Structures are given as structure tokens and as C-alpha cells.
Amino acid sequence: MTWLTSLTIAIGLxxxxxxxxxxxxxxxxxxxxxxxxxxxxxxxLKKMTLEEKVGQLRLISxxxxxxxxxxxxxxxxxxxxxxxxxxxxxxxxxxxDQVMQLSRLKIPLFFAYDVVHGHRTIFPIALGLxxxxxxxxxxxxxxxxxxxxxxxxLNMTWAPMVDITRDPRWGxxxxxxxxxxxxxxxxxxxxxxxxxxxxxTGRHSLMTSVKHYALYGAVEGGRDYNTVDMSPQRMFQDxxxxxxxxxxAGSSGVMVALNSINGTPATSNxxxxxxxxxxQWHFQGITITDHGAIKELIKHGVASDPRDASRLAVKSGxxxxxSDEYFVRYLPELVKSGAVSMQEIDDACRQVLNVKYDMxxxxxxxxxxGPAGSDPADTNAESRLHRLEARDVARKSLVLLKNxxxxxxxxxxxTIAVVGPLADSQRDTMGSWSxxxxxxxxxxxxxxxxxxxxxxxxxxxxxxxxxxxxxGIIDFLNLYEDAVQVDTRSPQVMIDEAVQVAKKADVVxxxxxxxxxxxxxxxxxxxxxxxxSQRDLIAALKATGKPLVLVLMNGRPLALVRExxxxxxxxxxxxxxxxxxxxxxxxxxxxxxxxxKLPMSFPRSVGQIPIYxxxxxxxxxxxxxxxxxxxxxxxxxxxxxxxxxxxxxxxxTFSVSDVRLSSQTMKRNGTVDASVTVKNTGSRxxxxxxxxxxxxxxxxISRPVKALQSxxxxxxxxxxxxxxxxxxxxxxxxxxxxRMQQVVEPGQFDVMIGLxxxxxxxxxxxxx
Ligand code: NOJ
Numbered sequence: 001m002t003w004l005t006s007l008t009i010a011i012g013l014x015x016x017x018x019x020x021x022x023x024x025x026x027x028x029x030x031x032x033x034x035x036x037x038x039x040x041x042x043x044x045l046k047k048m049t050l051e052e053k054v055g056q057l058r059l060i061s062x063x064x065x066x067x068x069x070x071x072x073x074x075x076x077x078x079x080x081x082x083x084x085x086x087x088x089x090x091x092x093x094x095x096x097d098q099v100m101q102l103s104r105l106k107i108p109l110f111f112a113y114d115v116v117h118g119h120r121t122i123f124p125i126a127l128g129l130x131x132x133x134x135x136x137x138x139x140x141x142x143x144x145x146x147x148x149x150x151x152x153x154l155n156m157t158w159a160p161m162v163d164i165t166r167d168p169r170w171g172x173x174x175x176x177x178x179x180x181x182x183x184x185x186x187x188x189x190x191x192x193x194x195x196x197x198x199x200x201t202g203r204h205s206l207m208t209s210v211k212h213y214a215l216y217g218a219v220e221g222g223r224d225y226n227t228v229d230m231s232p233q234r235m236f237q238d239x240x241x242x243x244x245x246x247x248x249a250g251s252s253g254v255m256v257a258l259n260s261i262n263g264t265p266a267t268s269n270x271x272x273x274x275x276x277x278x279x280q281w282h283f284q285g286i287t288i289t290d291h292g293a294i295k296e297l298i299k300h301g302v303a304s305d306p307r308d309a310s311r312l313a314v315k316s317g318x319x320x321x322x323s324d325e326y327f328v329r330y331l332p333e334l335v336k337s338g339a340v341s342m343q344e345i346d347d348a349c350r351q352v353l354n355v356k357y358d359m360x361x362x363x364x365x366x367x368x369x370g371p372a373g374s375d376p377a378d379t380n381a382e383s384r385l386h387r388l389e390a391r392d393v394a395r396k397s398l399v400l401l402k403n404x405x406x407x408x409x410x411x412x413x414x415t416i417a418v419v420g421p422l423a424d425s426q427r428d429t430m431g432s433w434s435x436x437x438x439x440x441x442x443x444x445x446x447x448x449x450x451x452x453x454x455x456x457x458x459x460x461x462x463x464x465x466x467x468x469x470x471x472g473i474i475d476f477l478n479l480y481e482d483a484v485q486v487d488t489r490s491p492q493v494m495i496d497e498a499v500q501v502a503k504k505a506d507v508v509x510x511x512x513x514x515x516x517x518x519x520x521x522x523x524x525x526x527x528x529x530x531x532x533s534q535r536d537l538i539a540a541l542k543a544t545g546k547p548l549v550l551v552l553m554n555g556r557p558l559a560l561v562r563e564x565x566x567x568x569x570x571x572x573x574x575x576x577x578x579x580x581x582x583x584x585x586x587x588x589x590x591x592x593x594x595x596x597k598l599p600m601s602f603p604r605s606v607g608q609i610p611i612y613x614x615x616x617x618x619x620x621x622x623x624x625x626x627x628x629x630x631x632x633x634x635x636x637x638x639x640x641x642x643x644x645x646x647x648x649x650x651x652x653t654f655s656v657s658d659v660r661l662s663s664q665t666m667k668r669n670g671t672v673d674a675s676v677t678v679k680n681t682g683s684r685x686x687x688x689x690x691x692x693x694x695x696x697x698x699x700x701i702s703r704p705v706k707a708l709q710s711x712x713x714x715x716x717x718x719x720x721x722x723x724x725x726x727x728x729x730x731x732x733x734x735x736x737x738x739r740m741q742q743v744v745e746p747g748q749f750d751v752m753i754g755l756x757x758x759x760x761x762x763x764x765x766x767x768x
Contacts, residue, residue, distance in 0.1 A: 017475065041471035044353060054079075056078075057081060057352060059081060060080055084111070090375055092111050100238065107353070111153060112209070117129065118578070119145045121151065121386040128574035129177070133689045142160075147386075148386070157208055159209070160246060161193075163215070165608055166612040169609060170529055172217070181241050182241075182709060191208070192250055192251045193249050215230060225259060225621055230262065232740055238614075245459060247283050256281065256318065263280070265296070265302060270317060308332060310329075340447070385578065394577055395586045397583075400648060401560075407507075412453045415505040416458070417502045419501060420537070421515075421534065422513055437577075465534050466484075483516070509551060509588065512553070514553065527607070535562065552580070553590075571598070594649070607634065612706070645757040646691050648689075652718065655681050658763075666765055692710040730744045
């Protein structure tokens with residue numbers, strides 16, 4: 001069935017240059033509160049000079065470029081609107097005091113920070129949070145983070161990061177929620193609501209700034225800051241929904257991406273910032289550039305000089321510039337020359353003043369600060385941490401990839417060798433973007449195991465290897481700080497020591513992977529296997545014949561074919577945060593039964609990238625039963641991922657029944673229920689994630705071979721069964737057709753339900 005048969009039900013349009021279609025403007029309703037805000041801001045704008053308005057558009061970071069004395073002067077002259085990277089109440093209060101005492105109009109500053117997976121207490125990185133498939137746990141992490149950040153006086157976070165990515169070479173996959181649109185969109189909404197609370201003016205509400213709008217996760221080759229070029233169908237079907245979900249959940253901020261899209265940088269992309277964001281999505285908050293992005297318009301080759309870059313950015317809809325002085329320097333003369341209108345400056349300034357109003361700062365500039373006497377005596381006091389919450393969330397984020405002959409859980413007895421460059425590394429356990437987290441407050445795997453076994457077992461430790469023996473890589477990781485401690489002994493001496501330790505033990509737990517800085521902004525890799533130093537260590541440990549448990553710490557899917565063959569058990573722990581070591585020990589010893597599932601496919605080798613489960617069918621699909629020569633595959637590599645999306649084991653086993661459908665047909669506005677019965681067939685209580693995937697068999701354009709449409713996490717006692725029912729409606733069947741119309745097309749839909757994206761039970765129904 002195709003759209004030409006006119007059976008298509010058009011249910012929406014996206015205005016794209018490729019298909020410029022008229023949109024019916026759906027006017028966003030203006031509430032009385034908004035009317036009040038608009039009147040207040042209009043009144044304030046009337047009192048402001050051009051220079052003061054432009055000053056509001058400037059966001060700066062305190063640091064070597066902007067020492068405190070210089071900022072004081074900017075504040076006095078009304079040349080700054082917000083500050084980021086200042087994270088204690090006394091520091092924030094000092095600046096707000098300067099506003100109140102020195103500036104003409106006393107417009108409060110707002111204070112922002114990268115509170116991405118924790119503030120003082122660090123939770124697992126976003127990829128780990130997504131692995132929990134547990135919305136309550138994810139919400140808890142954001143709520144605690146908001147509480148801690150607002151207790152320190154902050155008003156806004158640069159989160160959530162919802163860039164879909166299918167390329168694990170990109171270091172920033174660690175900051176996002178993986179490859180799937182539906183899962184990421186769901187988490188985006190949950191996180192925004194948890195950060196902002198019911199009311200964004202609340203004492204412990206932290207305003208969000210969803211990032212990086214748009215498509216940053218699709219940089220070519222996974223190389224950071226690189227070009228993005230994408231079809232409109234893929235863009236709106238797969239990459240845009242998470243940003244929209246965050247905005248629909250109420251995110252008041254949007255951080256604009258550094259990349260270009262089809263040749264136009266996001267920062268000067270009027271279509272993205274105005275047509276889509278404002279006109280179609282009715283976004284009413286603030287758009288903030290990423291670091292130095294206005295300057296970069298010159299390097300992108302779309303602006304001739306700083307003046308031109310400032311003109312382009314403000315005309316395209318940017319509200320605030322992060323970390324450059326261009327707006328302040330050039331906008332006044334651009335207005336005077338007529339190149340930029342006062343209305344355009346007012347529009348940008350209104351964005352800033354609106355969010356300050358929404359934060360409640362005009363009512364009380366000290367809203368998140370309280371009286372000076374209430375400041376904590378010790379900002380880093382243990383009592384300010386939320387360790388229980390962090391441990392609970394962290395253990396839910398761990399994914400058991402392999403468990404040969406039930407190597408895990410371990411017994412708290414005998415002798416256990418803990419080895420590896422990451423086994424006792426506090427910094428790496430916290431992960432990148434660890435906000436105001438304190439390295440020394442982090443529990444490593446070694447410490448966690450020690451806490452778990454007490455005096456019941458003997459622990460032996462050896463580092464065994466450096467993270468890498470490659471000087472260039474270590475120099476890169478240590479470029480701005482001493483992030484990776486290098487043991488100066490020779491690689492062989494370190495391996496020999498680890499082997500001696502392993503030989504004395506009953507089991508070896510090797511903690512291997514990446515240093516936190518290897519999966520970060522500007523940390524793209526062209527090779528995603530473990531560094532050679534660690535591969536040599538693992539080979540030597542394997543040769544001892546002792547049971548080998550590999551605990552993986554990394555911020556991206558790695559290519560682990562060799563380790564999968566060598567290890568008896570593999571536990572993916574990502575970077576698990578302040579309580580990571582305790583959480584990992586909970587799983588290693590069976591005090592918690594792992595339930596995490598991968599939010600990204602793990603390739604076998606870098607050459608398979610991009611590899612993602614929800615790809616389109618090809619005309620010559622590869623089938624393992626009948627491979628053929630002229631089919632779509634690599635002849636030098638096994639087909640498919642090593643571990644698929646949605647995959648993860650438990651210490652118990654589950655069975656899934658055949659799919660039962662409430663009907664073989666569905667009316668256009670009707671529903672079909674799809675059910676399976678899931679049974680715990682093992683001997684331990686455990687949780688698993690029941691996943692629903694759909695496939696539109698024949699449509700006007702090719703549709704993914706399967707796409708996640710829902711899931712449910714269920715806890716089952718040994719022998720217990722539960723029926724899980726998913727209700728499928730037309731929203732789950734909707735897609736953008738070749739003309740960029742959102743449609744549902746009649747015909748057959750396959751329903752697939754399973755505990756990962758590969759092993760599924762099937763049914764099908766027909767949409768009438
Ligand atoms: C640059 C990064 O791209 C962005 O994610 C971050 O929020 C800002 N720097 C501020 O730290």
C-alpha cells in the first residue's frame with residue numbers, strides 16, 4: 001500500500017526547505033501568568049539602554065579569561081546577563097550582591113552549570129542511566145542533582161543531553177541516552193520534569209537547557225564538531241523527537257549545537273531556531289549558543305568577520321551567547337547602522353528576561369541562596385551527599401554481558417585478586433562531566449569489594465597495566481590536568497606482578513576499559529578496542545587459567561570480540577559515579593541481581609559503524625541461514641553486533657510466551673493490545689525489561705526493520721509469571737513520508753516482543 005493509493009491519513013506536517021508547505025499557525029495559548037510576565041518584561045525593556053539590553057545576552061564563565069575583578073566591572077556596567085562554572089553559594093552570592101549594589105537596573109544574574117549526571121553526588125553517566133530502563137531511578141538521579149545544585153545557588157543546568165547517536169567513535173555518546181529515539185525521548189521528558197520540578201520557581205527546581213539542538217550526535221565519522229548532513233525523513237523521524245520531548249516536558253532552555261546541518265551551522269540556522277523551534281514547536285524559552293559558537297561561524301565559512309557573525313546569530317534567533325564578547329562588542333553598532341533592528345535585540349533580550357522571571361529571580365534574586373548565614377560550613381561535607389540514592393541508581397545501570405557457567409555472583413570467601421588500571425581509580429569511576437563531584441569521595445571497585453567482603457575473604461591488588469602505553473594518548477588525556485596517573489614501571493613488570501597476584505587467587509576481577517577522559521567532549525576514537533596495554537594484561541591473566549571476571553568501565557560501546565572469548569564473565573559498568581564501587585560489588589556478589597539492558601548496539605569492530613538495530617531494510621538483506629554473495633554484509637566480519645540493543649543478562653532466567661493480539665485488525669483510530677507472559681524460570685528473584693518493537697511491512701517509504709515502541713520493566717520471583725500487555729495505537733505507527741507529511745498507512749504491521757532487540761516473539765495485525 002502506498003500514499004498514492006490515497007489511503008494515507010495525513011496527520012501533521014513539518015516545514016522543511018525541501019518541501020516548503022504552508023503551516024496553519026496554531027497560536028500557543030497565553031496564560032494570565034505569561035501575560036503578567038510579558039507586561040513586566042515589556043516595562044523593563046523600556047527602561048533599558050541598548051548597551052544594557054545587549055549586556056543581558058552575554059553569558060560568561062569565571063576563569064582565567066574573566067577574572068573576578070573584570071566580572072565585577074562588567075556587572076557594574078550591565079554587560080553580563082548570566083554566569084556559568086561558579087558553584088558555591090558564597091561565590092554566587094558575591095556576584096548577585098554586586099548586581100544589587102553596583103548596577104543601574106539591578107537585573108539579577110542567573111547561574112548555570114553542567115549538572116549532567118550529578119552535582120556533588122555523581123550518578124552513572126547518562127549512557128549508564130539509560131541502561132537502567134528505569135524511569136523512577138533516572139528521575140531520582142535528576143531530582144537529587146537538582147536539589148544539590150540549587151542548594152549551591154544554581155539556577156540552570158546544561159542538560160539533558162539528548163543527541164541520538166549511532167557512532168560509538170564519538171566521545172560524547174557517554175553524555176547521551178543512546179541510539180534509540182523512543183527511549184531517549186521518554187528519558188528526556190522524565191529528566192526535564194525531575195530537574196525542573198512541578199514549578200520552575202521552586203526552591204529546588206533547576207531550569208533545564210536541553211542540548212545540543214540539533215543533530216550533534218550525527219557528526220560524520222564520529223569526529224567531534226564535524227559536519228552533519230541528513231535527509232529530512234531521518235532528521236525528523238529519528239533525531240529531532242528527543243529535543244521536542246524535552247521541550248514538551250517544559251524545558252525552558254535550549255543549547256544550540258556547534259555543528260552545521262546540511263551546510264548551515266545550527267547557530268546561524270534560522271529555519272532550525274525560528275521555523276521549527278518557535279513556529280512549529282511553540283518554544284517560549286531561551287536559546288543559548290554553545291561555547292564560542294558565534295566566533296566559530298567565521299571558521300564555518302558563513303560569516304566574514306566578527307561583526308557579520310554577530311549579525312547572523314542574532315537574526316537567526318539566538319538569545320544568549322556563551323563565552324564570547326562578540327555580541328557586546330558588535331551589536332550596538334549593528335543596531336546603529338540598521339543592520340540589526342532594535343526589535344531583534346528586544347526579542348533576544350526578552351528571552352533572557354523571561355527565563356529570569358520564570359526562575360523567580362525578579363521576586364527574589366537570592367532565591368537559591370537563602371540568607372548569607374545559612375551557607376554550608378563545608379561545601380564538600382559528606383552530609384551533603386546522597387550516597388544511598390547514588391548506589392541504588394548505579395546498580396540498576398550495570399549490564400551483565402556474559403556469565404559463563406554462572407561465574408557470577410562471586411562468593412565472599414577465599415582469595416580474590418582485583419587488578420587493572422581502573423580498579424582503584426576514583427577519578428575514572430566518576431566519569432566525565434562530573435560537575436562538582438569530589439574525586440576523593442568516590443568509591444572504587446577495589447574499595448567496594450573490600451567493603452563487601454570485610455574479613456570474609458582475602459583481597460589482593462595489582463594495577464597490572466597503565467590505561468594506555470601510548471605516550472601520545474596519555475599526553476592528550478593529561479593536556480589540561482593531571483587526569484591519568486602513570487605507573488613508571490615497565491609494562492612487563494606490572495603484568496608479572498598481576499600474574500603473581502592472580503596465581504594466588506581463586507578468582508580474578510580485572511577492571512579495564514577507558515579513562516574518563518577517553519569518552520568526553522573532543523575525545524573521538526578511530527579505534528574502539530581496549531588499549532593494547534590492557535589487552536596484554538588480560539591475555540596474561542587468562543593464561544593463568546583462573547576464572548576471569550572483566551569489569552568494564554567505559555563511556556561508549558567498545559569492540560570486545562576478543563574479551564568476550566577470554567572472559568568467564570563480563571560486566572559493563574560505564575562510569576558509575578560516587579557510589580560506583582559499592583554498586584558494582586553489590587552485583588559481583590549477588591546482593592543485587594543485574595537488570596540493565598544496553599541502550600546502544602556493541603559492534604564487533606569499528607568497520608561496522610554505524611551499526612544500529614532500527615536500520616532500514618535493504619534490497620539484498622543478509623540472512624545467516626542463506627548468506628549468498630551479493631547480500632549486504634562485510635565478508636571479513638561476522639554479521640550484526642556483538643551485543644544488540646536492549647541486551648543484558650540476569651542471574652536468573654526468563655521465558656517469554658508467544659505474542660497474543662487482541663485483534664488481527666485495527667481501525668484507524670482504534671487500538672490493538674499485544675501481550676506476552678513472562679516467567680522467571682530460574683531460582684532467584686530478578687527484574688527484566690520486556691520490549692515491544694514494531695515494523696511497518698509495506699509502506700510508501702522503507703520503514704525500519706524494527707523500532708522500539710514501548711517497554712515495561714518487571715520484577716519476578718522464582719517461578720512467578722506475569723502477563724505484560726502493550727496497547728498499540730496510531731501514534732506508534734506514524735512516520736514522515738517522502739513529502740514530509742506525518743502519516744499512518746494502512747497495511748500489515750509486525751509486532752515483536754522480547755527481552756532484547758534480537759530474540760523476539762512475533763505476531764502481526766492489519767491496519768484497516
Ligand atoms: C561545551 C559543551 O559542548 C557543552 O555541552 C557544555 O554544556 C558547554 N561547553 C559548557 O560547559
